[in-house]
Amino acid sequence: MAKPKVYVTRRIPDAGLDLLRKECEVEVSPHDRPLTRREFLDAIQGRDGVVCLLTDKVDAEAFEAAAGVKGFANFAVGFDNLDVPEATRRRIPLSNTPDVLTDATADMAWALLFAAARRVVESDGVNRSGSWKGWGPLQFIGGDVTGATLGIVGAGRIGAAMAAKSVGFRMKVLYTDARRNEALEKAVGARFVPFEELLAQSDFVSVHVPLMPETRHLFTYDTFRKMKKTAYLVNTARGPVLAEDDLVRALKDGLIAGAGLDVYEREPALAEGLASLPNVVITPHTASATVSSRNGMALKAAANVIAMVKGQKAPDCLNPEVYT
Ligand code: GLV
Numbered sequence: 001m002a003k004p005k006v007y008v009t010r011r012i013p014d015a016g017l018d019l020l021r022k023e024c025e026v027e028v029s030p031h032d033r034p035l036t037r038r039e040f041l042d043a044i045q046g047r048d049g050v051v052c053l054l055t056d057k058v059d060a061e062a063f064e065a066a067a068g069v070k071g072f073a074n075f076a077v078g079f080d081n082l083d084v085p086e087a088t089r090r091r092i093p094l095s096n097t098p099d100v101l102t103d104a105t106a107d108m109a110w111a112l113l114f115a116a117a118r119r120v121v122e123s124d125g126v127n128r129s130g131s132w133k134g135w136g137p138l139q140f141i142g143g144d145v146t147g148a149t150l151g152i153v154g155a156g157r158i159g160a161a162m163a164a165k166s167v168g169f170r171m172k173v174l175y176t177d178a179r180r181n182e183a184l185e186k187a188v189g190a191r192f193v194p195f196e197e198l199l200a201q202s203d204f205v206s207v208h209v210p211l212m213p214e215t216r217h218l219f220t221y222d223t224f225r226k227m228k229k230t231a232y233l234v235n236t237a238r239g240p241v242l243a244e245d246d247l248v249r250a251l252k253d254g255l256i257a258g259a260g261l262d263v264y265e266r267e268p269a270l271a272e273g274l275a276s277l278p279n280v281v282i283t284p285h286t287a288s289a290t291v292s293s294r295n296g297m298a299l300k301a302a303a304n305v306i307a308m309v310k311g312q313k314a315p316d317c318l319n320p321e322v323y324t
Contacts, residue, residue, distance in 0.1 A: 004048035004070075004309035009035055009056050012075055016051075016298025023306050024049070041065040049305040051075055055267075059083040063090050071308025073301045077101055077158075077288075078238055079318060080211040088319040095304035095316040098157065100296025101288035106161035108287035109206050109236045112260025115281040116232045117143040117204070122278050143203065143232060143257060145169050151202030152190070153218070154237065155181040159208030163188050174198045177209075199226040204234065211238035219243065224250035232258045236287040239264040244271035251277050262287045 006024040008017070011032070020026045027043075029035055034055035035043060044050050044066040052058055054076040060083065063069070071093040074082060079096045087094050115121055123140045126132055150166050152159045152175040163173045163184055173190040175181065176198050184190045199205065205227060209215045219233070219242040227233070233256055235242055244265040250256055258279035264270055267285060274280060288294065304314040313323050 005046065006049040006051065006305055006309065007043055007047045008051040009040060009043065009053055012051065012301065013295050013298040015295040016075075016300075016302040019299060019302040020051075020306065024309060044069065049073065049309040051301045051305050052081075054078060054081050057081055058087075058094070060086050063087065063092060070311065071095070071305060071314060073304035073308065073314065075297055075301045077105075078210060080238060082318070084319055088321055091322045093308050093314050093322050094318045095301075095308070095314040096318055097297040097300040097304075098316060100300060101293040102157045102161050104290040104293035105158045105236050105287040106165060107290075108262060108283070109158075109162045109208075109234050109260075110165060112234045112236065112262060112281055112283065113204055113206065113232065114145065116234070116258040116260040116279070117145055119279075121281050143230060145171075145204075147171065148203035149174060149201055151175070151198040151205040153177075153195070153198065153205060153207045154209030154215075155184050155190070156208060156210075158236070159206070160184045160187075162206050162208065163190055174202060196226060199223065200228070202231060203228065204232050206234040207237045207241055209237055209241060211240055216240050217243045219247070221246040221250055221255075224255040227256050229254060229256065231256050232260065234260045236262045239267060244274065247271070248273045248277065251279060 003025040006020055006026050008026060008028040010029050017026065040056055044062060047066060048070050050066060050069060050072045052072050052074055058072050058081060069092060073095045075097060077096050077098050082094050084094060119140045119142045146169045149172045152163050155175040155177045160181060164187055166173055167188055173188050174193045175190050176193060176195045180192050247259060248271050251259065260281045262283045263285050300316060304316050307314040
């Protein structure tokens with residue numbers, strides 16, 4: 001019997017491709033870049049399953065192009081690129097890759113927090129340029145981490161992991177979310193507070209909400225105005241949760257002390273002026289880029305699409321209603 005045909009829109013780690021090839025006829029995009037819209041729509045035609053990326057918009061037009069497809073497995077935990085209601089209406093299963101990147105992403109949030117607070121990139125640059133003239137009492141003074149207040153916006157898997165890692169730094173943890181996370185309250189004594197209180201009291205605000213209509217531009221100039229002038233913002237969630245031009249303006253106006261960002265509103269473009277600010281650390285959407293995390297994502301995406309093409313329930317299905 002012919003193997004099901006699966007398309008992978010960009011090369012993923014071999015762990016996932018090897019698993020896929022055992023059960024499917026696999027074609028991987030030959031380009032080391034996101035596919036253009038046209039390339040994507042052409043490539044997914046006639047496939048039984050697709051492994052797609054957060055840079056692929058999977059919407060009604062894609063479902064039309066991939067007529068007969070048995071599912072799309074997103075190689076990401078975030079799934080704002082997928083039109084879930086439309087897929088459900090068409091009874092097409094979708095999946096993501098939860099859990100395997102929780103710690104890697106929370107670790108990166110910590111890396112950004114420290115790098116911004118302790119001016120790691122800025123001072124490294126001065127040292128590399130040869131312009132450091134030796135130790136000085138007033139050089140590169142940053143913010144204290146130990147004993148500070150950490151505000152977690154979105155206490156799901158990744159936000160809770162970020163909070164849990166604060167214990168060694170004896171931090172006070174505040175959080176806000178659509179619902180209480182009692183396990184987190186028990187584990188680290190985190191306090192559930194209104195958003196405005198979190199903004200006013202936190203020395204570090206770390207963003208972990210998914211991108212949804214309710215969280216788009218959750219942070220605007222007005223939000224930054226409510227934060228401490230000495231506070232730092234960290235975002236490893238999705239860029240459009242912040243109005244990025246407002247963030248640049250807030251940083252220039254001294255409303256907050258600095259920011260550590262891994263995600264951007266118009267990736268791969270950065271808001272004008274962002275890259276020339278000394279008090280931001282900007283990584284290129286690499287929070288899940290560790291060996292075990294990316295291998296785990298590849299294995300999950302493969303396992304999900306294999307289940308889909310076999311007509312079985314995908315382990316990380318986002319719209320299980322399609323199976324009823
Ligand atoms: C990365 O941003 C992901 O959602 O996995």
